[in-house]
Amino acid sequence: MTRFWLTTATAAAMAATLTASGALAQDVTLHFQHFVSPNSANPKYFIEPWAKKVEEDSNGRIKIEISPFMQLGGTAPEQFDLIQDGVIDGGWVIPGYQAGRFPETEALELPFMVPKSAEAASIAAWNYTQKYLMDDFENVHLIAAHMHGRGLVHMKGDAPETVEDLQGKKLRGPSRPATLLLEKLGAVPIGMPVPQFTEALSKNVLDGGVITWEMSPSLKLDELTDSHTDVAGDKSLYNLYFIWAMNKDVYESLPDDLRAVIDANSGLETSAWAGRAHDTGDAEGRAVMAAAGNQLATLSEEETAKVKALGDEVIAEWIADMDGKGLPGAQMVEDARALVKEAEAGHGS
Incomplete structure (x- = not known):
């Protein structure tokens, strides 16, 4: 040691x-x-x-x-x-x-919480950290x-066009909020760290998973998956918090x-x-997936609205869970949203 x-x-x-x-x-x-x-x-x-x-x-x-x-x-x-x-x-x-050790970090990882700009999201993350997490990291x-950039659904086969297309699909999730959302979407979430993702795909343990554009080339997603699907709008389907x-x-x-x-x-x-x-x-990773001939897709506004409604359920349940732990769930969500809005305004997003 x-x-x-x-x-x-x-x-x-x-x-x-x-x-x-x-x-x-x-x-x-x-x-x-x-x-x-x-x-x-x-x-x-x-x-x-x-x-x-x-x-x-x-x-x-x-x-x-x-x-x-x-x-x-x-x-x-x-x-x-x-x-x-x-x-x-x-x-x-x-x-x-x-999971469960740093629950306050999850406010920033909730569905549609942060912008697709990782720079703006990271400004919000630093400011949120000062308010809620310095004791955890003492x-x-x-x-x-x-934060990382936009989180997408990467899958073997055709891109999903509807929420129903995700029913029963075994998808890798990186965090508790992400797996909670995948579950709401009818998928079978399998939590695993990123280093295990490539092997799980190559062995057909998974149908796909959620991760960023930028990690796609190093994980060989141009070879191991066929489609990459984003949600409509300027907010990320999910995100991940780092220090x-x-x-x-x-x-x-x-x-x-x-x-x-x-x-x-x-x-x-x-x-x-x-x-x-x-x-x-993200820009580089997206270009690699496009050059491989993979399908780059975006859910329609209507389907994105369905996903967002399910994401709102995840947020409500998360708040209740935090309240049960003696943490100010609703306040953390409110503060996270306010800090994101402030970061977006300063960033020009």
Whole structure:
């Protein structure tokens, strides 16, 4: 477990005072990991550039090593605890992979809650996090909170034209709100982390699933599915909430000037950057699916209205569930919607 902490040489360097002026001049190596291909949008357009910027801003005194595919150990659902416990220095987390542990995050994942622009959704996510989630994340150091882009239904065979076309279809869902909606739609939801999706499709365990455009190429959905269906309108069928975080003790052990570098690359603008990465990846992923000759479809306004009505049922039941847990369900939904509206106005959406 301890091998993922700072190296002995690094720790020794951190204890040294090397300049005549007395300023600390430590070199620090931080080990971060994520659970997807390095060629997918968030690693390519956010995680790796973020690490490079931190290194440059620190004049090379911070080095960040990024490991994809959970190469430092553990599974995607364990990522929060790996960071909290110091097994890794930092990483990318989907809190919803641990159903019930961070229930407040689900307000942003509810049907038709956030815009299809991941950047605007991520601005709302950071602001919502400040209001409702900092206590939940008090044992890690939060760098960014963001959403991905529009969530779609990807399936083997023809694109569904009606809600009834989803009846009995075995579809992968990434989170509790998503699986609740799939169930309302008459599908058979199967919850699983994204790394398992490709294998489940290739073995015909699934008829399809919900995920973004940007993840489609790395999951080989151009080969393993035939159709990709969005809902009408400017709101996403579903979405997923993420955090980019580091171990709190490691962060606090940094000298003041290096903590300042991390701080300068954290917060609202960094969260928006993470969202933009997904928007860029969505455009690229959609182009790959189109080039493969797959069917790109959008449900009609009438069918989308049916889906939204079922989504409203999910929201009402979610509020009741949160109330039963002693959480302000209706207030969280109201605040999430208000923050989304504010982000859209500021973003020009």
